[in-house]
Amino acid sequence: MNSTEGIEELSAKLKAQKDSIQTEEATKNAFVMPFISRVLGYDVFNPLEVVPEFTADHGTKKGEKVDYAIMKDGEVQILIECKHVGDPLNVKHASQLFRYFSVTNARIGILTNGQVYHFFTDLDAPNIMDQKPFLILDLLEIDEIVLPEIAKLTKETFNLDSVLSSAEELKYVGALKREIGNEFREPSKDFVKLLMVKVTDRRATSDNLLLFNELVGKACNQFLKERVHERLKTALGESDNRYQEVSGINETVAQIQDSTEDAIEAKQESEKSGVETTEEELAGYQIVKAIACSEVKPHRVTHRDSKSYFGILLDDNNRRTIARLHFNAKSQKYIGILDADKVETRYPIEELDEIYLFADQIRETVARLEAN
Structure with a gap:
């Protein structure tokens, strides 16, 4: 069994058993030990490979233990600290992991609650564990992009140099994407000022910054919508031959772009059910609708939002x-495609434009539904 198969198996087990786990010890037995064994490939019953309740006295701290140490050639390679499944993972609650990281040869620290795994190293300062993880694995929201990085930590292919060389990029690209997203959603004063001085000679007074804060927000939203619009036109142009069944490209683009009614209906539904429909979900819906219009008339493609997912x-x-x-998870977005047996496969995406990568699958799904 390779690491990806182990992750899929453990994900299914987690879904079935998570609600019945009441303690941290049960979390270790049910999920963490199987992760060490089936995903990372280490023998949890061999003390030469895995040491539970690992102790390494540090200064005045005597007898403190970290939950697991993974060994190689008598040296600690990976330290693992566990919390109860469902508990939030706060690095402030991993004091043992921090201390042991500095007094052992370990370069990888893992903080987990059995569902989410945060992977740390020492990019910021040698032998001092970073405050932020370079990699996050959520077994209930699997990001396929991280799977090759997990494989580098397995017993058979353990490659610390490879892990560390990619860790910096994984950490900072992820952090930069989050910051860019934050600036687009809610522009900061510095961001507004940076753009303002490039387009006007006005002084950066409080009144001017307040004005440009609103203008920058509008510009960001329009920029994103224009990018989506460009991709819509490209997709519709590529499917022009099949589009003859509907009334014309210009009409379809107009129908897709006119999301005002969709937004009003979504808001009304969210007020009733507590579900919040986001602009990203509506933009994603428009892209899927544009692709589906090569097979059916536009008005037949609708949406319903729920707390679990946005259905098209x-x-x-x-x-x-x-x-x-x-799109509800902060760490990763997915598009789910259902096969003929209604089994859903989730594919990770970073940008809305990546939905176009699944255009053929979307069209096949619509054609299959239309045939039944």
Whole structure:
């Protein structure tokens, strides 16, 4: 069994058993030890490979233990600290992991609650564990991009140099993307000032910054919408031959762009159910709708939002799902595609434009639903 197969197996187990786990010890037995064994490939019953309740006295701290130490040639390679499944992972609560990281040869620290695994190293200062993880694995929201990085930590292919060389990029690219997203959603004063001085000679007074804060927000939203619009036109142009069944490209673009009614309906639904429909979900819906319009008329492609996912439907029928957008998790977005047996496969995406990569699958799904 390779690491990816182990992750998939453990994910299914977690879904089935998570709610029945009441203690940290049960979390270790049910999920963490299987992760060490089936995903990382170490023998949890061999003390030469895995040491539970690992102790390494540090200064005045005597007898403190870290939950697991993974060994190689008598040296500690990976330290693992566990919390109860469902508990939030706060690095401030991992004091043993920090201390042991500095007094052993370990270069990898893992903080986990059995569902989410935070992987740390010492990019910021030698032998001092970073405050922020360079890699995050959520077994209930698997990001396929991280799977090759997990494989580098397995017993058979353990390659510390390879892990560390990619850790810096993984950490900072992820952090930069989050910051860019934050600036687009809610521009900071520094960001507004940076752009303001490039387009006007006005002084950066409080009143001017307040004015440009609103203008920058509008510009960011328009920029994103224009990018989506460009991709819509490209997708519709590529599918021009099949589009003859509908009334023309210009009409379809107009129908897709006119999301005002969709936004009003989504807001009304969210007020009733507590579900919040985001602009990203509506933009993603528009892209899927544009792709689906090569197979059916636009008005037949609808959406329903829920707390779990944003569903895109044919004929407003939950049993005729075209795709699902899983945009609620902060760490990773997914598009879900259902096969003929209604089994959903989730694919990670970073940008809305990546939905176009699944255009053929979306069209196949719509054609299959239309044929049934």
